[in-house]
Amino acid sequence: MILVTGATGLNGKELLRRLSARGVAVRALVRNPAKAGAIAALPQVEIVQGDMARPETLTAALRDVDRAMLISSSDPMMLDVQSNFIDAAGKAGVKHIVKLSGIMPELDSAFRFARMHGEIEKRLEASGMAFTHLRAGEFMAAYFRQVPAIVAKGAMFLPMDDARIASIDVGDIADIAADVLTSSGHEGKTYPLTGPEALTMTQVAEKLSAATGKTIRYVNVPPEAARQAQLAAGMPPYLADALFELFAERRNGKEAKVWPDAGALLARPPTSFDEFARRNASVFRGEAPPPQV
Ligand SMILES: NC(=O)c1ccc[n+]([C@@H]2O[C@H](COP(=O)([O-])OP(=O)(O)OC[C@H]3O[C@@H](n4cnc5c(N)ncnc54)[C@H](OP(=O)(O)O)[C@@H]3O)[C@@H](O)[C@H]2O)c1
Structure with a gap:
């Protein structure tokens, strides 16, 4: 049995769709069953309720699980929640955990979630279970956060200077995670996952303009x-501070490297930003609701 955590989130949902489409029986850990509607309707997907903040609630979810995908929210609890899950999975006899990590999980990073990912990776490596770290770069879906400004002002406002970033499509991460969870040879491996090109925000804005047929500018903000x-806009201070740290790292070029791993694992070129922008042109024109990010 395969268990997917973070099942109601961006990556978890995409992964469940792919495993279900491949006919793989999979269990989804859901903290709030009211949010499980779309994934509960997928063939071969079993929903089990549990909260990784309360390990005692994970017994049913972990029963007979061989492999698990570990995902949780970027929030103050991320280190505790994922550490709890690793400990509970080890006790329950899980053999292999695939962790969605960050592209730069350094223990001394200036970005708090990078430090947490680094600590979680180390805990998993020391657990005795097999591990695979999927170190993802910025999700292309993060640009959906710019839709209100794009629609209202024809611009995206970001503190990026002229730094480059190699973002990745969540669908590619899901394809890779589905392969890793259903085949062998990925134990003990770490894969940095990026898209095929590192773009400045001016280039991102040009690509969004070409896809939507509207002029979209990039405005650098302090x-x-x-x-x-x-x-x-109502963002909790903890998250606003985390983004402040993250963009400082990005301006320093920390996410500008294009890695070959995603293309090698997919056996095809990873999705380009042009493809992503074309696929979501109606979202960036404000004609369709942005998928949740
Ligand atoms: N944003 C980026 O560009 C980026 C890039 C690389 C890596 N990452 C990493 O990706 C991860 C987030 O992935 P995502 O965007 O796919 O997730 P997401 O959309 O933020 O959703 C998080 C999921 O985790 C679940 N969850 C959180 N706490 C839980 C708990 N205590 N017990 C059970 N489930 C819990 C949430 O459940 P509910 O629906 O109940 O809240 C939700 O299903 C983070 O670790 C982040 O650091 C992000």
Whole structure:
């Protein structure tokens, strides 16, 4: 049995769709069954309720599980929640955990979630279970957060200067995760996953303009102004501070490298930003609701 955590989130849902389409029986860990509607309707998907913040609730979810996909939210609990899951999975006899990690999980990173991913990776490596780290770069879906500004002002406002970033399509991560969970040879491996090109925000805006047929500009904003705008929009201070740290790393070029691993694992070129923008042109024109990010 395969268990997918983070099952109601961006990556978890995509992964469940792929495993279901391949006819693989899979269990989805869901903390709030009211959110499970779309995935519960997928063939071969069994929903089990549990909260990784409360390991005692994971017994049913972990019964007879051989392999698990570990995903949770970028929030203050991420380190505790994922550590709990690793400990509970080890006790339950899980053999292999595939972890969705960050592209730069350094223990001394200036970005708090990178440090947490680094600690979680180390805990998993020391657990005695097999592990595979999927170190993902920025999700292309992150640009859906820019849709309100694009629709209202024809611009995306980001504190990126002229730094480049090699973002990846969540569908590619899901294809790779589905392969890793259903085949062998990935034990003990770490895969940095990016898209096929590192783009400046000016190039991202040009690609969104070409796909939508509308002029979309990139406006560079000072980091502190970006943080104040997020706070004014209601973002919790913890997350606004985390993004402040993240964009400082990005401006330093920390996510500018294009890695070959995604293409090698997919046996095809990873999805380009042009393809992503074309596929979601109606979202960026404001004609379809942005998928949740
Ligand atoms: N954003 C990026 O560009 C990026 C890039 C690389 C890596 N990452 C990493 O990717 C991960 C997030 O992935 P995502 O965007 O696919 O997730 P997401 O859409 O934020 O969803 C998080 C999922 O985790 C579940 N979850 C959180 N806490 C839980 C708990 N205590 N027990 C059970 N389930 C819990 C959530 O359940 P509910 O629906 O109940 O909340 C939800 O299903 C983070 O670790 C982040 O650091 C992000």
